[in-house]
Amino acid sequence: MAQHADAVIQIDQLYKEYLTDAGPVPVLKDVRMNVAAGEFLAIMGPSGSGKSTFMNILGCLDVATSGSYFLNNRDVGNLSKDELAHLRNQVIGFVFQGFNLLPRASIEDNIALPLIYRGTPRSERLKLANQMLTKVGLASHRSSRPNQISGGQQQRVAIARALVNRPRLILADEPTGNLDTATSKEIMALFTELNERDGITIVLVTHESDIAAYAQRLVRLADGRIVYDGPLASAAAPHLESTV
Amino acid sequence: MTAAMLGEAWAAMGANRLRTFLTMLGMVIGVGAVILMLAVGQGAQQQVQASIASMGSNLFIILSGSVTSGGVRMGGGATPTLTLLDAQAIEELPSVAAVAPSSPGTAQMVYGPNNWSTQVIGTTPSFLTVRDWRLEEGFPFTESDIRSATRVALLGKTVAQNLFGDEDPVGKTIRIKNSPYVVLGVLAGKGQSLDGRDQDDTVIVPVTTAQRKLFGSQFVGTVRFIMVQAESAEAMPTVEKSMNELLRQRHRIREGADSDFSVRNLTAVANTAAETAQVMSLMLGAIASVSLLVGGIGIMNIMLVSVTERTREIGIRMAIGACGRDILLQFLLEAIIISVIGCLIGVGLGVGGALIVNKVSGMTVVVTIGSIVMSFVVAATVGIFFGWYPARKAAGMKPIDALRYQ
Structure with missing residues (x-):
């Protein structure tokens, strides 16, 4: 497989099977996908299409059964658990549907958390965390707890946490799934800004076509295969909505 | 990190x-x-x-034993069969460090307005060596006090406190059974014995004084018990054996007959405790x-x-x-x-x-x-x-x- 200096994700002939009592169940079949640096990509597909599994593999939280996955030009298949953890820490920023903040830690500490695992000293951690807080517009909430702020604000905190290690790639799994329309728009505007201004590659999984509309490129999964991969404009919107 | x-x-x-x-x-x-x-x-x-430690180390106590008289066994200590001469003979045995023949009794003593009843032990100066008992003040009595049965006494701490209070007892005269005794010294405190008795509630007088003047004695020169200290823990079995042989010989006890005394190893009892x-x-x-x-x-x-x-x-x-x-x-x-x-x-x-x-x-x-x-x-x-x-x-x-x- 050709390696491109500016490729963030290179996937070829990727298969994933889950072993159940009834035998192996294939979830991803012959998936091939390249993502270049600076792209904004949306992955869509109906429930059971394998998009969550795909996302987990992209995020190095799960490993494929066969096929190759190069993240940032490193072959993920050959990495140990600790090396995968290191890669998640250095290269990827995660944004989840349920925010996944630590409920007992302050906003500031939540954002600084990834820095602990790369050994950044405390004063530096807090400095960077506060920079990110300012970036997402929540500087005044630094010592609040997650349950003291709104859902939209919590998702901003999660984005700040994803950004604190200056990742090349942000993986967002249904980031607006728990938010109302207005807040969703704000969050998507923030993603767009990060993509356009800071050049961060964003891969987004969503059900909603108007959320996917913020991306430049669309990948549609159905039954474990990529059925569409191309510019967003040519994908008919009504057709997309019917798959939800 | x-x-x-x-x-x-x-x-x-x-x-x-x-x-x-x-x-x-x-x-x-x-x-x-x-x-x-x-x-x-x-x-x-x-x-x-x-x-x-307060009892003294490597100790034996020899008690006079049972005597059978007309088919009636009298029980241990009923008849005093041990004598001062027995004690002197034991002292000659190898590996024996000190021997203290002792005749205890109880007596009332008076000093000024105070009176106190306590155990009086008539013994020899080596009693202090055997029991590892120091004097807090004053001096012990000597062999010459034993020979002439002088009326002198060493007071245990408790007795001194009860009779004298804060006063210094040394050189004062107390009355034991209405006879005057000069206090030569006060013994250092030893505290409780293994069986919980107050060891300081004691007065020590020369053994001859106790026998002749204080309690009198059925048989002149007999003592209730003899305390023997061996030179070392290793020598204890040898000393025990030779004492038994010596005393049986001295008391003319035939082969196979019961001894009229008994030897007890106090150290063994202490070790068990x-x-x-x-x-x-x-x-x-x-x-x-x-x-x-x-x-x-x-x-x-x-x-x-x-x-x-x-x-x-x-x-x-x-x-x-x-x-x-x-x-x-x-x-x-x-x-x-x-x-x-x-x-x-x-x-x-x-x-x-x-x-x-x-x-x-x-x-x-x-x-x-x-x-x-x-x-x-x-x-x-x-x-x-x-x-x-x-x-x-x-x-x-x-x-x-x-x-x-x-």
Whole structure:
């Protein structure tokens, strides 16, 4: 497989099977996908299409059964658990549907958390965390707890946490799934800004076509295969909505 | 890194204070119990050892034995069969360090307005050597006092206090059974004997004075018992054997007949008491250790619950880059902090409890640095040991499973 200096994700002939009592169940079949640096990509597909599994593999939280996955030009298949953890820490920023903040830690500490695992000293951690807080517009909430702020604000905190290690790639799994329309728009505007201004590659999984509309490129999964991969404009919107 | 993990562990403990406190309580009680029990046990041991030391070392006591008279056996000590000459003969035996023939009795004594009834022992100056008994003030009586049966006395501490109070007894004259005796000296305090008697409630007079002037004697020159000190613990069996042979010969006891005296090895009795105290101390320690173990299991129990409860947190941490070692460290540190802090509080309670026991019951308690260090090390080990399994469980989780956990 050709390696491109500016490729963030290179996937070829990727298969994933889950072993159940009834035998192996294939979830991803012959998936091939390249993502270049600076792209904004949306992955869509109906429930059971394998998009969550795909996302987990992209995020190095799960490993494929066969096929190759190069993240940032490193072959993920050959990495140990600790090396995968290191890669998640250095290269990827995660944004989840349920925010996944630590409920007992302050906003500031939540954002600084990834820095602990790369050994950044405390004063530096807090400095960077506060920079990110300012970036997402929540500087005044630094010592609040997650349950003291709104859902939209919590998702901003999660984005700040994803950004604190200056990742090349942000993986967002249904980031607006728990938010109302207005807040969703704000969050998507923030993603767009990060993509356009800071050049961060964003891969987004969503059900909603108007959320996917913020991306430049669309990948549609159905039954474990990529059925569409191309510019967003040519994908008919009504057709997309019917798959939800 | 470790400092940061320490902070994370501390924060997690602070987030659930009641649970942390209850977990710690197991450790507090365990360590406190170990320290208290060891203090009480070692105190008892020390008391026994002090009693043994106060008795004197390598001691035999020879008591006059039973005499059968017309088919009636008179029982031990009924007839005085031991004499001063027996004592002198024993002194000649090899490996015998000192011999003290003794004739005890009870007498009323008076000094000024005070009077006191106590045990009076008529004996020789070597009694003080045998019993390892020093004089606090004054001088002991001498062989010449024995020869001329002078009326002199050495007072035990309790007697001196009861008769004289704050006054200095040396050189004063007291009356024993209405006869005047000059107080030559006061014996140093010895405290309780192994059977709980006050050893200081005693007056010592020359054996001849006791026999001829104080109590009188059915058979002139007989004594109730003879105390014998061997030169060393190793020589004790030889000395015992040769004394038996000598006395049987002197008392003209035929082959096969019962002796009219009995030789008892006091040191053996004392050693048994010391061993008993040691066993008791070990038992107390062992029982207390069980509570320390239970405390440790409590930690494991809570940590396991905590790991399950925080599965999602573990998943989040792993997703953002924590490797297994980081998670392991965090949970292990939590267990260690709980056990170490619990241990510190436990040490405080144990030492405090020992002091209270001492105050309330007057029991000797000995808190040693050794027992504190030991329980500290044990507590930290228990923390690591019982924290290890839950921490391993947390660290071994798959990030994807942990994240999905509801």
